[in-house]
Amino acid sequence: MKIFPSFILIMLLAALHPENRIIAQSVIITDTSLFKQAEDARLELFNGGVDDRRTNTLVSPLVKDGKCFFNVPHLADTIYFVVRGVKQAFPNALFLIFPKDTVEVLADQQSTRFLGSNSSVYECIYKIAKLGQTYLNEQRYPQRSLDDKRAALEYLSVCKQLYNDQQKIITAYSGKIPPRIYKHIIDQQLLSLQADACWMLNRKIIDQQTAAAYVRDSLPEPTFYDTGIKSISYPRYIFEMQSVKRTKIEGNPKLTFNEKYDFVYNNFKGEKRKQLMAYILTGPGRSVTLNVKQAAFYKANTDPVFRPVYEALTKVRITGTLARNFSLTGVDGKVYSLDSFKDKVIVIDFWFTGCGACVHMTPVLARAAKKLEGKQVVFLSVCVDESSDKWKKSLKGYLYSFDGAVKLYTQGEGMAHPIIKDYNVVGYPTIVVLSKERSVLPLKNDPRADQGQNLMDSINAYLDGELI
Known part of the structure; x- marks a missing residue:
């Protein structure tokens, strides 16, 4: 019996980086029937742990004989990716690409199966995303503005139920998924929901007691960097929590770019600092220009992962940079x-x-x-x-x-x-x-x-x- 489309993700070991980091090249092959239009198919890689069009890598396929061939650039780390342009039945999941990994996804109109050494990881992530899609399609979330307190409380209630249901999925994979990945997936889901509650608290839609009832009063420090994976949810969680703390002290949750920069520079080191420094240049920070000290920090970084990210984010954002002409x-x-x-x-x-x-x-x-x-x-x-x-x-x-x-x-x-x-x-x-x-x-x-x-x-x- 023919199963379609066949979505094959092949991770090929290519070489060793000068800094002894494994570089893996990826080739992804899928039937064109997985996509709405094959020419619109894209693979989007989230570099440096931030989601920004300036730093994400978009890979277009070579379409031939009913297949889409994605030749993915060399990878130094395990990172997130999404497949763009897929049909609605396939959820918009944040998958993980592992160096030296091989996984095959077999999907038809009734089911989706994963084969390979890390098939349980992909299967778990897929089911989590699929459940989230189901909640959205069934319109379980309130259809009113979240500025309304009742709608906000309904939203948090639905999010809490979704989180609990997703935890049941994750728990079922205990022992099947490597411990570091298992812990990462749990934290990824938890921090996303905690950030939502903090955001509502900072906007004064809900009060402190309500927020505390939704999330724990004391939140543990995430351990993402022990896994070597930069969580997309981590930066937002950090800044929303910092805004909560600032509100308690000063009554004003808003953090300026300079305040965010100083907070990160003085309180974080290593990979955490680099990811957070990249994050503050996204979103509202895209209009901000850097002073001499800040520009020096970004320019001095020679990390093979973050240097291209920083260069993309700081282009025409450093005070004194000459602008190009236009027509x-x-x-x-x-x-x-x-x-x-x-x-x-x-x-x-x-x-x-x-x-x-x-x-x-x-x-x-x-x-x-x-x-x-x-x-x-x-x-x-x-x-x-x-x-x-x-x-x-x-x-x-x-x-x-x-x-x-x-x-x-x-x-x-x-x-x-x-x-x-x-x-x-x-x-x-x-x-x-x-x-x-x-x-x-x-x-x-x-x-x-x-x-x-x-x-x-x-x-x-x-x-x-x-x-x-």
Whole structure:
């Protein structure tokens, strides 16, 4: 009887790294029927323990004779990966790639089986993800905003039940999975749920007593790095917990980029420090620029895993870096470049239609523009929509831009336009501030965090000659 599709993951031992770390090359073969469209199939590797499009490795397949062949770059560590573009029946699971591993996944419409030396690990992860997908499909989660306390409590209740059900799955694999991997899987699930509760507590949706009833009052230090695996959940857990502690002391859960940097630098070492340092450059930190001390830390790191991650995350994010020129079409039909704004400080806002966070950025930038009125400052509103009509329609509503901003468009290329890569734009909104000399000016936090005050302070300091 033919079983389809056959999803074969072959880990080939290739060589030894100069630092005596095992480098394994991976080849993944699967029938095209596993995917919605074979040409859209991707393998996404999470490098350095962070999930960020700038650092994740996307591997496209060679499609031939009804098969997808993924040639995965050499691996130095066990890392997470997901298969993108699969049909809905196959869950969006975070699998682990092990050096020297061989696993085969056989799936049909009724079942999925795993073969190989670590088949129990893959099977356990698959069942955990499948159960989560079932909960989602059955709409067990509240269909209301989690800003509502009752909805938040319902959400936590469902998460707790899911966690308990997932623990039953994990427990069934005790003795079948290597102890270090078993412990890692348990911690991965636990920390994800604990981070959710802390997030609600920090937003004051629930109170301390409710949060304590959901998670333990005293949380053990995770042991991920004893396993050699960098958990995707670990950084979020650490910062949410730190925000909880800060709230108890100061009543304010928000941590600025500099506060996060100092907290990590002073309290962590080794692999933990490296992963957390990478994490703070993702999310809201993508608009932040680094000072001399911070830039020196990132530049000095020579770790073969983290160096490319740091380089990707800090591109055009170090104060003083010269920005590349661009060519963008304005709503007036003219073509604009950096040369169009000589002798002006330039504030660039990248956005797209439908971005809720971008809508929240607009009044902040409008306020800053009004405060800086009469000074040599220009605000550029850069939309990455692929449709010109969609862009122009959004401009009419004034949700994404404001009067006085120069409204630009990526000429139908969307996020594939060169400016997106050149200016290190991975999420939206992203803000970049340039001096008259086209060098990056300091920006210590996301402008939304302080109503644009740091943005204005940085520009005024430069215009007053206080910044070199």
